[in-house]
Structures are given as structure tokens and as C-alpha cells.
Amino acid sequence: MTDNGLVLLRHRDIPDLDNIDVYRQHGGFKSIERAITSMKPEEVTELVKASGLRGRGGAGFPTGLKWSFIDNKSWPHYVVANADESEPGTFKDREIMEHNPYQFLEGVAICAYAVKAQDAYIYLRGEFWQQAAALDQHIAAMEAAGMLGDDLFGTDTTLHIRTHLGAGAYICGEETALLESMEGKLGQPRLRPPFPPSFGLYGKPTIVNNVETLTNVPMIVEKGAAWYRSMGTEKSPGPKVFSLSGRVNRPGNYELPLGTTFRELIYEHGGGILEGGQIKAIMAAGASSALIVANDEALDTPMDYESVPSVGGQLGSASVIIIDDTVSIPWLINKTIHFFRHESCGKCTPCREGNFWMAHLTERISSGEGSKEDVNLLFDVASQVRGKCLCALGEFAVEAVLSGIERFSEDFNGMAK
């Protein structure tokens, strides 16, 4: 491990880690060289499987297992790094790409080698224009240093990485919408199955992984699966970057082992609630979250993929938004519904129309003009959106609405005429 144990945010220990020479001085590119020169692609996949690494984009799917699904009967293969980071409350991939870019790029390269892809793309949200330009320079530096290109390390391995900018559409974080967008089409999700490892970019087998997920990989290759499993919990091993935001004193990214409690994150690292306020609710997975009632049981819950559902939430991408007692829940759901109405891609009727109508209702309710019937109707519409859409956006949109009305009913009493 590094001096104080940081694995993903190593730049906080090592100045100028975004300089290729500094990165090499700290062991950089040893993992890609080792993988290419002394491991078979399948062995790399097995190692990642053994590490227990799970996807950090939100779904928590086992990464090595995903890689093993790549269809070897169809060619060429592609790797696409999902750098569309657009969930309100999530800002971890941006820090990694800005300050520890080579570890991320090395992870992309190792993934490409493991699934026998020669071409990898990084799909960045359009707002990450500067980060894309910087990554282009880092990629060029890696090519010049012989870490990307043809005949790598004296073998016949070829790897190329290129960036691709989106243009402002939350839905493109959904992997099949992202692939459609990369193909130059509207960013609308595909019907699944088939899943990307058999039918992905240009209809070819494709592995789509989140930036943070891939940034773990070089360290796993360097230090092994047992080392990786020494952090976190049995089912959720390894470190995680928690993006802490909202009504806390010290918002920011915190790299902590999976299984750290909400209480430790919020009070030890985040410095507690702003202006000495009282915590009211936690949204653990950004705006897509159910509102977890912030009682002692919730605060003492470990933040891992298995435990957060026990208090009525999801870990997702670990974008922890803190709500205190100054915040009214009707105002909050009006905020989240306006986001989802704006970001609905329009493909599925329940999501497109449901969010539109819910926005009317939440606007009225949050302005104090709503009636009890409005609240009931809102709950009813939200319930009908659930489970009826092609992708998760529809589900995400109603999480805060349903949990807010159910768990914070007192916030809706005052205004219901």
C-alpha cells in the first residue's frame, strides 16, 4: 500500500502524479507491462475476479465476471470507459481523471488486454472538455513512452485509447445509451439482452466500465487479489471513493474502505452538519436515491452494497448527499423530479410522461399550493412509473418521491389543504 493507504486518490500523497515521469517513478506502468509480458489475457480476468472488485458506477456488478462474458466468437472487441459522471452528487471520476489520470489509463489498457480489444474509448460527459483535452495529452505521452501503440513490450499486442466527448445528456451514463451516443445516434437505451459483452459498440463485444472501477485494476495486478481483499468487506472488497455533498461542513471526495459507516463519513471526515444543524435524511446514491431516515440505525450502517438496502436505500455510486432539518422534502423532490424530467430521453412513455406530470405536481406541492389529493396522485403516478421502463432512469426518478412521501409524511401535512 501507499504511505497512508490511498489506492485511488494516490495523487493526494504524491504531488504531480499527472506527470508521466512521476507516475513511472512510483511504479506506474509496471502492471500493464507485467500483464502483457507474463500473463495470458484470461489470467488477468481471473485475477480481477479473485479480487472481488465490483463496478463502481452504481450497479456493483462483479468486474472480472463481466470481463469473462466477452464473446470470443465475434470480433473485434472494444473497451469503453464510462466517464459520463452526471449523477447529481457524484464528482469522483473527475478528480481521478484530473489528478491520477495515468492509473486510470493504465487500467483501461489492462482491461483491453484482458478482453483482447485493440481499441478502447473513453466517453466523457461534454462538460469534461478540459479533462478530455488533458487525457489526449496523457495518451500521447503514453504512446511516446511505448505504453500504448503497436508491438507493446516486444510482443504483438496492440492497444489504442481515444477520447470521445458527449454533449450534455445524463442518460448517456446508462451503458447502452452511451454506446448509441458513441455511434453518433441519440443517446437512448437499448433493449437488453443482448448485453454489451456480446453486442456492444458497433454491435461488437464490448466491456463498459466506470472510471473508478478501472483505476483499481493496476493496483490489483501489482499487489494481488489477497491484498485487495484485505480492504472492505467480504462481499464488497476494496476501497471506494465516497462523494460527500449537501449540508455538511467538509464536502468532498473521501477514499475509504467499503463498509465504513455513514456516521464515520459524515461526522469524522465530513465534519458534521452545517451550522450545527440536525441531520434528517441521507441520499446514498445521488439524486437517484431513496431518502434514508437518518436515525442511529442508519448512521451506524456500513456503506457497502449489501448493507445499505437494509435501511431502505442503495449504495449506487456512493454519492452521499446529506439533508438536514432546514430542508423540506417537498422542495427536495421537486428538485430531483425537475432533473429527471429534463434528463428523460423520451423513449419510454412512463418515464417521459410520468416525469412531466410529476413535475407539475411537485411544483404545486412545494410551493404550498398543493392539496392532499395532489400528494396522493403524485404517489400514484410515481408507483406506476416504477418497473415499466427500459432503463433505470425511470426507477431512479421515483425513488426520492416514493420514499419521501412514505417516510417523511409530516413534511406533506402542513401544506396539504
Next chain:
Amino acid sequence: MLAEKYAQEVQAILAKYPPEQRRSAVMPLLYLAQRDKMHVDRGDMAEIAEILGISATEVASIVGFYSLYYDQPKGAYHIQVCTDLPCALRGAEQFLDELCSRLGIRPGETTADGLITVEPVMCLAACDKAPMFQVHSGQGLEYFENQTVENALSLIERLRTDAARRLGVKRRDGHD
């Protein structure tokens, strides 16, 4: 015409994708078309369609779907303030309102000189540094974080000077 003015850039963009998948270049080509005047017009869309072998309607659908492309002229600089939930919990809405009132416009409007548009936008992945905004111009995007209304106003003054100078020299290549 893009193909003449930005021949090298167009070739570099096309080279990123497999030759039979030229359509993937539609988004970067639209950014290129937007570089000088901060919006794309019908001529740009027709030219991009021709380069890629798709219809102009398909190109227009991309412009309509994604929020960073504009088919109408607006300010040379867009000040895009994030007012999504995490930023709103840290005063972003009050920041936007005060900034707009100091500029004498409403959110979404452009200043009388036609140079500065201020608008609320969805999450920009900077939730721990609110209030924040991005400045979007044809030259690209830049983030400004942990802002106060006063330092936003002084930045806007700088941008105005800049824009006047740029437009004064007849927007030659967008690179200055």
C-alpha cells in the same frame, strides 16, 4: 465551410473511428462547427451530414437531443450555473438570482450587449464546490468553483472585454 477551414481537424476527428463507422464523428464535428459562433446553423448541419453520409435531419436530431449544442445564436459566453440538488443545498439558487439581478436579466436571458447569457443547468460534477458555474463558449468549457457574486461579476467583466475584442477582430479562427 468546415472542410476547408478546419481540414486538419476534420481529418483528425474522422481518424478516431473505424472507417466504416464515420457517423461516430457527428458529435465532435458539431463542436467544431460551433467553435466560432457558438451555434450551428443549417449549412453546418448539411455539411456535416454530407461528410458522414447521413441525412441533415439526423444531424439536426443530435443537435436537438444534446444540451450543449445550440441551433440559435445566444451570448458569446454562457454562464451556466449548477442549481441541482447538491449545489442548491449550498446556496446555488440564491447565487443565480442575485447574479442575474445584478446583471439586469432573468435566468436564461442574455445581457443587452448580446455577450453574456446566464442560465441554470443540471449537475456539473462539482457538488462539493458550490456555488459554481461553467463558462461555455465556442472555445470550450471552463469551471469556476466556490464562487461569490462579486468574483463572478468581475469575471464577467473580463469576458465582456474579451468577447468585444474577439468579435471586433471578426472572429477569425476562434483560437485567440
